[in-house]
Amino acid sequence: MSQPKVKRRVGKYEVGRTIGEGTFAKVRYARNSETGEAVALKILDKEKVLKHKMAEQIRREISTMKLITHPNVVRLYEVLASKTKIYIVLEFVTGGELFDKIVNHGRMKEEEARRYFQQLINAVDYCHSRGVYHRDLKPENLLLDAHGNLKVSDFGLSAFSQQVRDDGLLHTACGTPNYAAPEVLNDQGYDGATADLWSCGVILFVLLAGYLPFDDSNLMTLYKKISAAEFNCPPWLSSGAKKLISRILDPNPMTRITIPEILEDVWFKKGYKPAVFEEKEDANLDDVEAVFKDSEEHHVTEKKEVQPASMNAFELISMSKALDLGNLFEEEAGFKRETRFAAKCPANELVNKIEEAAKPLGFDVQKKNYKMRLENLKVGRKGNLKVATEIFQVAPSLHMVEVRKAKGDTLEFHKFYKNLSTSLTDVVWKTDESSGESK
Structure with a gap:
C-alpha cells in the first residue's frame, strides 16, 4: 500500500503540483475548497521581494491587474500573504501553451495565426491603456483556454525587477533575448509599450513561419541581428503579412508601427472581432493593501495535511x-x-x-x-x-x-x-x- 500523502493548504486553497517556475516565483495548481474551482497559485518569497526592492512595484501592478477582466488576459482573483510568502491567485487555463501547438504542429495557416495575433493585440492594447506592460511576451506565456482562445499570462507580473527611472523609461534588459526589442538589449532605456509590440511581431513571425526570425548560438551575433533587424520572411507568406511584420520589426522604436496603426492594417483587419467584455471598475483592493502592509492579522494560514494511505x-x-x-x-x-x-x-x-x-x-x-x-x-x-x-x-x-x-x-x-x-x-x-x- 502507498504511504500517507501530505496535502498542503493555503487558506481555503488546496495546493497541488508545480506547473511553472521562474526566477522570482513558483506557480502551483490549486483548488478552492469552498467552490471546487481550479486556480493557479503564484508563490513569491517575501525575502527576495524585499531584497530586490520590488514590493512597491508588485503592489502597484497587482492592484492594476485586479481591475483587468479582459477575455484574453489571465485573471487575477486575489492576493494573500503568510509570514514568508506572497500568494497571487490566478485563473487556471486548461488548453496548454501556444508554444506547444507550434512545436507539435509547426507553422500555422494565415487565418489561424491572424486570429491569435488579433487576440494578442487586443490584450496588449487594453493593458497598455492601463499602464501595464508585459516585458516578456513569447509563445510560452501565451496560453489557450478550453475553447482555443488566447490568454496572455503574467501580464504585469513577469518582470518584477524592472524599474522606471526619472526619464520615464525602463532600464533593465529582461525577457528571452530572441523576443526582446533592440532598445531593450542595447540598455539605452526603452518604452514598455513599443518593446512589447516588437515581441508581438516576433510572435507573429513564429506563428506564420514556424521558426524564429532572429536566432544564433552566439549571443553577441544574435544581438547584432536583432539590432539591425536582419531577418527574411519565408516565401509562403502573403505580401500583407510580410508588410505588417516588417513595420513591427522596425529597429527604431520611434518609427515602429503603433497599435492604433496595426488596428487599421488591411491584413490585420480581415475577420477582426474586437473583444467584447464588461470593464470592472469596483475591484476590492483591501487584500492587496493588507499584504503589503504586512499585517499579521491578515496572514493566511499555511497547513500541511496528511491524507490516508x-x-x-x-x-x-x-x-x-x-x-x-x-x-x-x-x-x-x-x-x-x-x-x-x-x-x-x-x-x-x-x-x-x-x-x-x-x-x-x-x-x-x-x-x-x-x-x-x-x-x-x-x-x-x-x-x-x-x-x-x-x-x-x-x-x-x-x-x-x-x-x-x-x-x-x-x-x-x-x-x-x-x-x-x-x-x-x-x-x-x-x-x-x-x-x-x-x-
Whole structure:
C-alpha cells in the first residue's frame, strides 16, 4: 500500500503540483475548497521581494491587474500573504501553451495565426491603456483556454525587477533575448509599450513561419541581428503579412508601427472581432493593501495535511471478505485478533468517531497520520488492552479501517469492537447482500 500523502493548504486553497517556475516565483495548481474551482497559485518569497526592492512595484501592478477582466488576459482573483510568502491567485487555463501547438504542429495557416495575433493585440492594447506592460511576451506565456482562445499570462507580473527611472523609461534588459526589442538589449532605456509590440511581431513571425526570425548560438551575433533587424520572411507568406511584420520589426522604436496603426492594417483587419467584455471598475483592493502592509492579522494560514494511505483495487479485492462489521465474530474462526471494515465518510470524521467511541470506554487515544493507538487505562485480565487502527483510502469518500489487538485479552478486544461497531453503524459501507441481513 502507498504511504500517507501530505496535502498542503493555503487558506481555503488546496495546493497541488508545480506547473511553472521562474526566477522570482513558483506557480502551483490549486483548488478552492469552498467552490471546487481550479486556480493557479503564484508563490513569491517575501525575502527576495524585499531584497530586490520590488514590493512597491508588485503592489502597484497587482492592484492594476485586479481591475483587468479582459477575455484574453489571465485573471487575477486575489492576493494573500503568510509570514514568508506572497500568494497571487490566478485563473487556471486548461488548453496548454501556444508554444506547444507550434512545436507539435509547426507553422500555422494565415487565418489561424491572424486570429491569435488579433487576440494578442487586443490584450496588449487594453493593458497598455492601463499602464501595464508585459516585458516578456513569447509563445510560452501565451496560453489557450478550453475553447482555443488566447490568454496572455503574467501580464504585469513577469518582470518584477524592472524599474522606471526619472526619464520615464525602463532600464533593465529582461525577457528571452530572441523576443526582446533592440532598445531593450542595447540598455539605452526603452518604452514598455513599443518593446512589447516588437515581441508581438516576433510572435507573429513564429506563428506564420514556424521558426524564429532572429536566432544564433552566439549571443553577441544574435544581438547584432536583432539590432539591425536582419531577418527574411519565408516565401509562403502573403505580401500583407510580410508588410505588417516588417513595420513591427522596425529597429527604431520611434518609427515602429503603433497599435492604433496595426488596428487599421488591411491584413490585420480581415475577420477582426474586437473583444467584447464588461470593464470592472469596483475591484476590492483591501487584500492587496493588507499584504503589503504586512499585517499579521491578515496572514493566511499555511497547513500541511496528511491524507490516508491509498489502496488499489487488487489490494481491496484481496481483503474483500473482511469488509464487514460482523466479520470479527465468525464462529468457525473463533475470536479474531484483527478485522477490517469499509466506511463511507471523510477520513478526519472517521478518526473523530473512533475517538468519540473509545474515550467513554476508558481508552487513551493517540493519533498520527490516520493511525491510532488506543490503550485502556484500566488493567484487564492480561494487562492493559491496546488496540491499533489504521485508515486507508479506497476512493475519495470511501475508506477501509483496519482494527487489530496490539496487546491484552482477546475477549476484551471483542467486547471493545462490539461497542465500536455500534457507534459506527451510520457510516459503515454495506454491500446489498449484507445490508439486507439483520445484525
